[in-house]
Amino acid sequence: MGQSELIEIRDLTKHFPASRGAVVRAVDGVTFSIRRGETLGLVGESGCGKTTIGRCLLRLIEPTSGAISFDNRDLLALGRGELRRLRRRMQIIFQDPYSSLNPRMKVGAIIGEPLSIHESLTRQQRRDRVAELLTLVGLAPDYANRYPHEFSGGQRQRIGIARAIALKPDFIVADEPVSALDVSVQAQIVNLMQDLQSQFGLTYLFISHGLAVVEHISTRVGVMYLGKLVELAPAAEIYSNPLHPYTQALLAASPAPDPDAARAQKAARVRLAGDAPTPLNPPSGCRFHTRCPAAIEACRKEEPPLVEVSPGHWAACLLHPAGVESPAATVRSSNNT
């Protein structure tokens, strides 16, 4: 197992029971790893399982099967007590800055809660730490005495971030942390997260429903469709050379800032028809074949494995065959070099 991998998930599956014995295949056999200090962007439309993966990584949801290791420890084998101790090393930031803060607790108590759970500090020490954290996320220390409803969405998100970094974790799942914010505020929050990352050496799993948002912050980007990881590549590579037709469609859907580029993009746009099929009954073969503009006959029957098409660039598409190494194996070999 590699030194540089903080998190490795192998063949992660989460099926939620639905009515009449049916199951929702929210996540269906996903394998990837997250390197120490990187930001892995995880992108896909709603219902593709990206949030479920984030929750499974923190064991807020118990996966149906598969393996997750955190810093070379088997996360799924931990008992209650061990898990509680490990929780201080991994945290979460939520999408909705309104429901993620307890409306009946003052900001100081919210940010101070991780400290009171994991560290025995005096009241004064805790107050000092909270003030420090507030300053760190760009808020005034005296905000500690206010209630969450007195703040704007962006400020609330900063409070949520302060809570998440209070214990100096190694890893943070950011579950669409800017999707609910104004565009101008989005950039501020992303910048704040980057500052904190370089300051504390944080590792992020940055979940988003659009590629545009993660472009700026991600080291690598993974694209999910209906519970499967369909493409995984370094950020620059995903944007310049998307391989999977779904990734191409997602890129085409994100607005271009330059009008000329926008026009060119419009001309070449890959459009998706219809909605994503339900994960209750995913299509056979490649799950994307029902909407894929490039689908061939084989796509109906054969489920494409995630393969390394070019070094570091993985895709699960029959049109892009490559070596049949498993991702875990390559990750390992690349570490040895």
Place this chain on the structure above:
Amino acid sequence: MNRLGIIGLIIITVFFLVALAAPMLAPYDPRTQLPTDNNLPTSTRLQPTRSNPFGLDDLGRDVLSRVIYGARISMRVGVTVVSISAFIGLVIGAISGFYGGWIDRFFAGFLFNVFMSFPSLLLAIAMVAFLGPSLGNLILALSVIGWVGYARLVRGQVLKVREFDFVTAARALGAADLRLIVRHILPNAIQPLIVQASLGMAGAVLSEASLSFLGLGVPPPTPSWGAMLNDARSYLSVAPHLLLFPGLAVMLTVMAFNFVGDGLREWLDPKQKR
């Protein structure tokens, strides 16, 4: 708290003080019959006078003194029944809603329905009849019926609140179940319970009256507003004041509890604080 809430609180405080200081405030012993002129027609005989400002009841007892002493019973029944049943309801509702699974199936799927399917007053009557009429048994019977309403309410609230992100956040921080329930879920779930409790006070006072009427409440001659109201029914045409004063006392109490409930709800919600 808002103005009506303060008024309600004042009324309740006054009633509580009256209840506590009843022996000092009541001009007569509430159980003693006062000498009256039996030659007078009933309507005149029982009328309020200077020495008996609320009049006399059918047995010639001072109504003012009985209303004052009645506050003791009503307050005690209201407060204890609501406290006991709300507490049981809070604990069971919280456990049932938070843990779900077979625990929830047992409580919400089975126990709640069993209790809900009993005609509640009949159950109380049966219990008191079995245990014997006394204040303690009355309170017990009303609490045994009362907790289910609170439990259902709390369970529903907990089911809603436990899905909020801030609960997940606390879980991700490593908070223990007790902390999740007490610090995060219940403070955001008890608002309707407070309203329910204020209505429950009124309900308890009224149930006490019903049981007293059936001879299953506080045994006579101990005065209770409910029993007084029921005694007064037969004299409605000749001595309406017998109905007026205990009726007014019940109404004021119920109203005051409602005001306090509303006031508390607003006060507990930081969003409405200025």
